[in-house]
Amino acid sequence: MNRAATRLRLLAALPFLLALAVDLLLFALWRDRLPDRLATHFGGDGRADGFTATGGFLAVSSGLLAALGAGWTLFVRRRVLWGAWATAGFAAAMLALTLRGNLDVTDPAEARLPLAGLTVALALAALVALAGWALTRLVPEDPAPRAPGTAGAPRLDLGAGELAGWARTAGSLPMSVLAGAFLLAAPVVLLLAPWPYALIPLAVGVPGAALSRVRVTADRRGLTVRPALAARPRLRVPLDDITGATARDVDPLGEFGGWGYRVRPGAGGVILRSGPALAVRRRDGREFVVTVDDAATAAGLLNALVARDGSRGA
Incomplete structure (x- = not known):
């Protein structure tokens, strides 16, 4: 791996490491103010309709950030580095808002996450995306692709009226495993996390499975x-x-x-x-x-x- 590719992957992983650090820090600071069971899924009216144990929330949120970070780190390109930062910013904001909505409630059913919270998360994602876009200047431009010269290129003998075709199947085991992991995670995330998170593993897993x-x-x-x-x-x-x-x-x-x-x-x-x-x-x-x-x-x-x-x- 050349230095430019290494730097790009490090810059793609960085926002998810920061998001994980923020998630863990807020959890530690607010632990005494959180109920034993957290509201982790909210309806369109902002009312809680899904719950999980406090430790389970920490495991799911950390695993989600780790999975998203791994996916972006493996497949990131220079021109979409901002997307990694936007994804991490949105995920961090939603996790923080979920914890904040559970503060000082005795019954997790009392927790609220208004729709305005989604707007806040999207705004933060946009700001963080700008930071990611600015960091692309630290990664050199992609080198020009090598052109496949036609001189000396292979050629089969084919008659004037002869029909011929060729077909092969190509695959990637790592991509298949990664896509499968995201698809399997989708129903779990849907049950344990706020509803927008269920779209994330599907958005990664479906195209990943198609291309694997x-x-x-x-x-x-x-x-x-x-x-x-x-x-x-x-x-x-x-x-x-x-x-x-x-x-x-x-x-x-x-x-x-x-x-x-x-x-x-x-x-x-x-x-x-x-x-x-x-x-x-x-x-x-x-x-x-x-x-x-x-x-x-x-x-x-x-x-x-x-x-x-x-x-x-x-």
Whole structure:
């Protein structure tokens, strides 16, 4: 991992460490003023409708911040560093407001969290996001992507009327495990934490699960990438938009700043792991990359199809 990537990941982890410190500090300062059971879920009218033990709240809140911090640290990119800070700021504010709503109540059913509290949390998240945005200047700009040259690129022998296609499934075990953990946490968070928190594991887990295993296809339509278990959503680079393809090794952090669906100046794609990848060059000069085994065969087929279509149009 290069220094820029290390610095970026540290800056992404920092707000969650600060949020955890604030959560633990407030809990310690207010412990004597809190009931044995805390109101941790509130309806739209601000009235408590869900409760948990004080120790359970501390465990869930700490685990939530740790999970969010791990997710952002693994998948953060320079241009969205502010998002990590905004997420941490919102989570810290909601946890603090939940504790404050439980102060000095004898019955946790008396605790209140008015809807205005959500506005306060969003405002704090916006301010913290500005701090995260300002810190991006400490991380160097992403280097220019390596272009897949077409000279010497593989090409299959393909007859004038011959049809051919290629398909492989590519996956990432760490992404699958992480997405599964977030999806399993969603119902627990829904029961034990204020309602907005239930959206967080779903917002991370659903797209994470969709991207953790994909189907890559190269044929007369071009290059298509979609979830392995669903037809949508899908990414497609049409054949008439491809000028050439190669197979090369990819360094996710060094070239794309992480894993998943990545977009950066001049390049983008689906990066699930390091190692072999199929890289296609589009007519506007941009590069689309997907990590997949047997990428050389896919590149050779696309180059043959591009050359055949070009000769037909000549």
